[in-house]
Amino acid sequence: MEDMQLLVRPKPFLDESLESYLLRLAEANFIESYRLLSGAVKEWLLEQDHEAGGAFPLDLATANIWHARQSSSFRIRAFSLLEKLTDNEDLPLLALSLRHSAADFCGGYRALARGGVHIPRCFIRKSTIPVCPLCLSENIYIPQAWHYQAYTACVRHGVKLIDKCPSCGESLSYLESEMIGSCRCGYDLSLAQTIQADEKNILLGKLITCEETEFPGPLGYMSSISIRNAALLYYCIISSVNVEDELEVYESLLLAMDFYASWPFRFKEILSESFDKANEILIRPYNKTPISFAIGSCLPASTMIKGMRQEENFILSELFGCLKNIVENNPKSRVGNRGDMLLTIVEAAVLLRTTHEQIYLLLESGYLKAAGRIKIHQKVSPHEPTFYLRQVVELAESRMPSDFGVVATYLPHR
Structure with a gap:
């Protein structure tokens, strides 16, 4: 050998x-x-x-x-x-x-990378790999895009990908059969009839494969495919989609296109509806209620991609604006209101666009005060509701970070 x-x-x-x-x-x-x-x-x-x-x-x-x-x-x-x-x-x-990437999506979803483009691992197809017969008739190979759940229509030919053999009906997966141009039964897949794809499916395929698209809204002017993938995943998260269910993910991705095409109007409606619903079922006072009770994972997931530039994160910018309006429209009073809902260290770090270590330093230095008493020598859990929303928003507005990098620095490290 x-x-x-x-x-x-x-x-x-x-x-x-x-x-x-x-x-x-x-x-x-x-x-x-x-x-x-x-x-x-x-x-x-x-x-x-x-x-x-x-x-x-x-x-x-x-x-x-x-x-x-x-x-x-x-x-x-x-x-x-x-x-x-x-x-x-x-x-x-x-x-x-495809390799593992340290650039996690939306606060903890694993990422894969190829050629500088990051994709959520949960968006990779797990079994069936559909094909475009017209592509196979030109060149017998499998593009990487056919592995992605969002890619259901060929962007070159405008036809639906087929996921079953027209001859025997078996689900297609060249990973199992080790056959690229044909089915296990011997049928030549390049001869399969094709059906014109819906324009929305074609556009979705372009969003995750082409730098230039004609899509309206922020996904159109963002040339980064990685950021588009993050935005699509964010919609799945705030819609409580089971990311392990391929059909549920696919249906959610189509809805995400309408969501971002009308950005930020539908996003603001969702936040408003979430707060109104929380108000109806509120059990404890606002100043003892975590903000996640109202908006779930909207805040921690808005990191989009770890390490992205702040000016590119249009979701977090819009979310901060909405939370700022809540604080301004609900002034401090004797009775707790929406502006007094509680944030965890994780959520405060996202809103201030900084690290957990910086939040601990801000707490120790008195720039942030805990809503409740902290025992001596006890370190607050990152996931424990600790800070008032009002206080974090006011700090973000009043104290300029010492740098303008990917992660803001408010205080020098000790």
């Missing part, structure tokens, strides 16, 4: 998925399946680097780097070694892969 080489290196398509390229790589080198290719490669890797060989995936369905959690660095090393197995220039395996 020491002289193992992959003599033929097919040229990758720019938008091709890693799994698709691995199948074409095996075929170009006259290897019948990915399973045979991966078995040979794993055996060779074990001789070269035991850790990397142990992390190399045998199944195509779990081949991509993001599937490796604890051993992702070893898998990257394994693919790096595999890239050298050609006489020509190196293979593009790492460039085509």
Whole structure:
């Protein structure tokens, strides 16, 4: 196995998925399946680097780097070694892969990245991978976009993707069948009849794949696909969608387009309706009620993408404006009102666009005061309702941070 080489290196398509390229790589080198290719490669890797060989995936369905959690660095090393197995220039395996990203979405939803674009992991299809027959008739490969739940219509041909074989009715997944252009039954998928796609589905596909779109509202003028993905996920969160249910997510994404096309009007209505509903079922006084009782995850989820520039976060800017109006329209009085609802350290940090550490410093220095008594030597839990909304909004308005970076700094670190 020491002289193992992959003599033929097919040229990758720019938008091709890693799994698709691995199948074409095996075929170009006259290897019948990915399973045979991966078995040979794993055996060779074990001789070269035991850790990397142990992390190399045998199944195509779990081949991509993001599937490796604890051993992702070893898998990257394994693919790096595999890239050298050609006489020509190196293979593009790492460039085509999806990897874990530290840029979490909406306060805790895991992100994957490829080519500088981040996508929520929950937006990746889990089983069926639909195809565009017209694309397959031109070039037999699978674009990465076909793996995304939001991509249901081909943006090039304007037709619906098909998810079942027209001949046998089986759900399509090249990850399981290891066949790109045909079904297990042998049917040539490029011959399947196509149906014109709805314009909304085409536009949704463009939002997550094309930098330039004709979409109205903030998603149209935001060229960052990562930010659009974050905004789509945010709508799912505030709509209490089960992100593990693909059909529920897809239906929510279509509704999200109407939501952002009329931005910020529907958003303001939702917030107003949420506060009114909370008022009807309020049990404790406002000054003892967490704001999440009224608006759920609207506030912590408005971070959108960890590390994004403040001026790009149109959701948080609008949300802050709405909360500021609540405080101004409900002046301080003897009886608690909406302006006195409680924020956690997590929520205060989001609203002040800073870190949890900064919130603790502001608390210790007296710029923020806890709504209740804190025991000596006790550290407040990040998720415990601690600060009045009014106080946090007033601090944001009156105290300018010492810098204008991604994360605001109010006090020097100790």
